[in-house]
Amino acid sequence: MRIVNQMGLTAIDLGFRGAASGVFLLIVLVALQRRIPNQNALLGMAMSAGGVFYAIVTAPFFPKASWWWTLPILSAMPAVFWLWARAAFDDDFVLRRWHGALWLAIVAFGFALSLGWPRWPTLAKGGGKVLAIVALVLALAAAVQTVKTWRVDLVMRRRRLRLAMLAINVAMIGLVAVAGFADIPVAAPGASGSLPTALSLFVVAMLAGLGLFSAPAAVAVDDATAAIASGEAGRQARVADRAAAGRVIVDPRVAVDPILLRRLDHLMTVERTYRQEGLAIGTLAARLDVPEHRLRQAINEGLGYRNFNAFLNRYRIEDAKLALSDVTQREVPVLTIAMDAGFQSIGPFNRAFKAETGVTPTEFRREALSRPGRADISELRREIG
Incomplete structure (x- = not known):
């Protein structure tokens, strides 16, 4: 009877792994079909392919003779997951060469240990214990990334799904780390952790698949799990534009209260609320006397911003550009202009300004003030204010 029960559990284990692998492969195929050549799509396919690899090499009856080359690659999966979390939950993340070098270093170290x-x-x-520590550090870094960007995230579906995805993935990485500390192969055939691992993989695959296939075809994919395949988590949508009078153009595909958008625009352009130090979306919602989730929806679906800081920075940078172009403020330090616009330090201001304009604030000021026939724009600033 015990043998029969063990065979039944093994069959369930293999079934979960097969289903998870099928969903992961489908995600990769969809990503390839969409042909989105960016870092998010690349990391999403790497995560999905890694899920298939993990499901196979940790399955019961997988040959032990292959562990010498599979475990080193498996040990580098926490690095892939960490990079995916950065790309999925940080719209400003940029993949660097040293990220790939880190992955290769972990794989090389794993091969050295195996051989x-x-x-x-x-x-x-x-x-092996060193690799376990590395896995725990990367898992913690991924969890910190989730908490760090939680409040400023405007995409409701991504906010709901990110915690579930991270909790399950961090738990799986924790299992890998525990196995390393215990000096045992990861989810070895017949080990007690094999079936929970298979079930976790299945849940992760289903969450990723639901995030991808439940997204409306006509609207950009808005959640982090769908970004595993679509690679659109880092894209900053810019569907709104404003004329000099402050008119707001609303995306006709979404049902967002235009009155709320106009009140929000008044707060930003007339009252310059963006200058308030430490302004949070909860504070702004209180000013407008609306629930926070309605304001998030308005900024995300009505104006096309995925991140609250990006929304604020648009106004702050425009404010700073006017000040840097004003001949009467040529002696005002850049730091003062940045803090007057609402930034709390010079570093974030410089990064946001260069990302928006392609030049540093100092270079922008030099170019603006050196133009022939440069007029005094102080009157323009007063009119806009």
């Missing part, structure tokens, strides 16, 4: 195990088992065990 050196027969000759130096004690040293290899110590190295």
Whole structure:
């Protein structure tokens, strides 16, 4: 009877792994079909392919003779997951060469441990604990990324799904780390953690699949799990534009209260609320006397912003550009202009300004003030204010 029960559990285990692998492969195929050549699509496909790889090599009856080359690659999956979390939950994240170098370094270290195990088992065990620590650090970094950007995230579907995705993935990475500390192969065939691992993989795959396939075809994908395949998590939508009089153009595809958008525009352009230090979306919602979730929806679906800071920075940078172009303020330090516009330090201001204009604030001021026939714009500033 015990053997029959074990065979039944093994069959369930393999079934979950097969279903998860099928969904992950479908996500990769959809990503390839959409042909989105950016870092988010690349990391999403890497995550999905890694899920298939993990499901196979940690399955019951997987040959032990293959562990020497599969476990080193498996040990680098936390790095892929960390990079995916950065790209999915930080719209300003940019993939660097050193990120790829980190992944290669972990794989190379894993191969060194695997090949050196027969000759130096004690040293290899110590190295395995180092890999376990690395996995825990990367998992913690991914969790911190979720908390760090939670409040400013305007995409409601991404806010709802990100915690579930991260909790499950961090738990899986934790299992890998615990296995490393215990000096046992990760989810080895017959180990007690094999079925929970398979179930976790299945849940992750289903969440990713639902995030992808439930998104409306006519609207940009808005959640982090769909971004695994679509690669659109880092794209900053700009569907709204404003004329000099402050008129707001609303996306006709979404049902957002135009009166709320006009009140919001008045707060930003007339009262310059964006200059308030430490302005949070909850504070802004209180000023407008609306629930916070309605304001998030208005800014995201009506104006096309995925991030509250990006929404504020648009007004702040325009304010700073006017000040930097004003000949009467040529002696005012850039830091003062940045803080007057609402930035709390010079670093974030410089990064946001260069991302928006392509030049640094100092370069922008130099170019603006050196134009022939440059007029005094102080009157223009008073009219706009």
